[in-house]
Amino acid sequence: MSDLATSSIQRRHYLDAVRAFAMLSGIAFHAALSFTGRFWFVQDLRPNHMFMWFCAALHGFRMPLFMLVSGYFTMMLWRQRGLKALLKQRCIRVLIPCLLGLLTVIPAMHWAADRATELEARQDAQTRSRSTSPGGAQMDAAATPAATTDQPTTIREKYSAFLASDRWSIRWNSHRDPIGLFNTDIFAHLWFLWFLCWYVAIFAVLAKLAERFPGMRVPHWPVMSHFRWLWLVPLTMIPQVLMGTAIVAPGFGPDVSSGWIPQPHMLFYYGIFFAFGALYFDCDDRDGQLGRWWYLAIPLALLVFMPLGLTFKRTLPSGLAQVLYAWAMVVGVIGLFRKFLTKENRAIRYLSDSAYWLYLAHLPLVILAQAELRGWDCPSVIRWLIICASVTAFLLMTYQLFVRYTPVGWLLNGPRRRTVPIPRLAATESNRGHPGAQTALPIPELV
Numbered sequence: 001m002s003d004l005a006t007s008s009i010q011r012r013h014y015l016d017a018v019r020a021f022a023m024l025s026g027i028a029f030h031a032a033l034s035f036t037g038r039f040w041f042v043q044d045l046r047p048n049h050m051f052m053w054f055c056a057a058l059h060g061f062r063m064p065l066f067m068l069v070s071g072y073f074t075m076m077l078w079r080q081r082g083l084k085a086l087l088k089q090r091c092i093r094v095l096i097p098c099l100l101g102l103l104t105v106i107p108a109m110h111w112a113a114d115r116a117t118e119l120e121a122r123q124d125a126q127t128r129s130r131s132t133s134p135g136g137a138q139m140d141a142a143a144t145p146a147a148t149t150d151q152p153t154t155i156r157e158k159y160s161a162f163l164a165s166d167r168w169s170i171r172w173n174s175h176r177d178p179i180g181l182f183n184t185d186i187f188a189h190l191w192f193l194w195f196l197c198w199y200v201a202i203f204a205v206l207a208k209l210a211e212r213f214p215g216m217r218v219p220h221w222p223v224m225s226h227f228r229w230l231w232l233v234p235l236t237m238i239p240q241v242l243m244g245t246a247i248v249a250p251g252f253g254p255d256v257s258s259g260w261i262p263q264p265h266m267l268f269y270y271g272i273f274f275a276f277g278a279l280y281f282d283c284d285d286r287d288g289q290l291g292r293w294w295y296l297a298i299p300l301a302l303l304v305f306m307p308l309g310l311t312f313k314r315t316l317p318s319g320l321a322q323v324l325y326a327w328a329m330v331v332g333v334i335g336l337f338r339k340f341l342t343k344e345n346r347a348i349r350y351l352s353d354s355a356y357w358l359y360l361a362h363l364p365l366v367i368l369a370q371a372e373l374r375g376w377d378c379p380s381v382i383r384w385l386i387i388c389a390s391v392t393a394f395l396l397m398t399y400q401l402f403v404r405y406t407p408v409g410w411l412l413n414g415p416r417r418r419t420v421p422i423p424r425l426a427a428t429e430s431n432r433g434h435p436g437a438q439t440a441l442p443i444p445e446l447v
Contacts, residue, residue: 013342013349014337018065018333020348022065023355023358026062027391030362032051033055034370035047036055037049046380047380053310056310059253060306061326061330063192063270064254064273064330065329066192067270071275076281086207094200097411098193098194102186106188111364112368115368116370116371119374156244163245181259185259189258189363191258195266220282223276236323240323241316243322253326291331291332292335300328301332306321309321357409358392358396
């Protein structure tokens with residue numbers, strides 16, 4: 001998903017870094033879940049509540065940030081290459097990897113989860129005399145379905161019951177449980193690819209309308225002026241008040257929706273960020289107005305909005321605090337990266353290229369590593385660092401050896417060419433100063 005820029009539109013390297021951060025932080029996020037004591041594939045023997053705050057902080061803005069950047073690049077590609085090229089590129093980079101992931105990564109994740117369960121059972125049997133696993137099966141109110149009563153009374157409960165009703169279920173035969181189109185976990189951590197497919201389809205319809213009526217354009221001031229918060233915050237509050245309807249609902253941040261059909265409030269929620277990113281591209285913010293006050297936005301989000309959102313829990317003040325947190329962190333991170341990463345950095349660019357592969361493939365390895373390290377007698381922070389470092393290092397190695405210059409790399413990021421230096425020629429009168437003696441020529445890869 002990184003072959004978007006050409007000569008007519010200058011690439012904004014800090015947005016590549018932002019996208020890489022949004023993906024790579026997912027490894028840190030998933031690696032930390034086993035230490036929270038919440039519902040997860042692996043429950044660590046020594047949970048640390050510090051990781052609850054860490055996971056909440058990341059979950060509250062990470063994927064909204066990714067969706068905003070995705071909307072930006074989607075608009076850029078359409079403006080430069082047209083709708084046909086956009087649909088082709090998104091089909092190759094998003095839809096096909098999503099479908100292939102259903103056949104490879106998701107089964108591997110389920111195998112890893114089964115393997116982790118076996119390891120947990122053996123470890124617990126060996127330490128049963130000491131104590132049972134803390135939080136081994138606990139699911140507090142922040143990680144359970146919101147609607148638990150037989151007669152739903154609140155809007156959230158009625159909405160949750162509507163999504164879980166039989167009208168949205170498919171039963172193949174009487175011997176198997178029905179498949180809920182909204183609530184069944186199908187895509188797991190690949191849900192964001194499925195959401196992008198929906199957004200691109202909606203974007204294509206709107207793009208056709210825009211091509212038919214070229215005079216209709218959204219003005220820049222609702223996006224670039226401070227007036228944007230007067231419509232962005234109330235608009236984001238609409239889906240926010242319905243958060244807590246998922247099968248596993250985090251206590252802070254958006255729900256998890258990985259079924260065949262995205263839950264409507266989740267599609268709307270992330271769609272706001274995607275649409276804002278698309279509109280932001282047309283504003284050509286060369287002066288960096290968005291995120292200019294990052295040094296105020298990020299501390300305000302972490303020290304004020306996040307504690308308020310965690311304190312009031314599933315109330316209107318909590319929802320407002322979570323919306324303000326998401327937007328403050330999103331624009332703050334964009335401003336932060338713009339401040340320090342405006343120029344191209346080869347290491348950052350490499351990480352940006354590899355981030356897609358790392359995120360797609362990381363979860364089975366994270367689950368296995370969590371299961372292996374859950375009983376180690378060392379601080380949880382050390383074990384978390386070992387999980388993050390080992391999984392990232394291994395996947396970077398596989399990216400370089402088996403992905404970057406292969407058809408898989410072409411599918412995810414477009415073709416890459418190896419560059420090798422031409423051996424320096426002997427310094428003789430015949431070749432001294434030869435223009436090719438110290439240059440590098442690309443070796444094209446047939447991918």
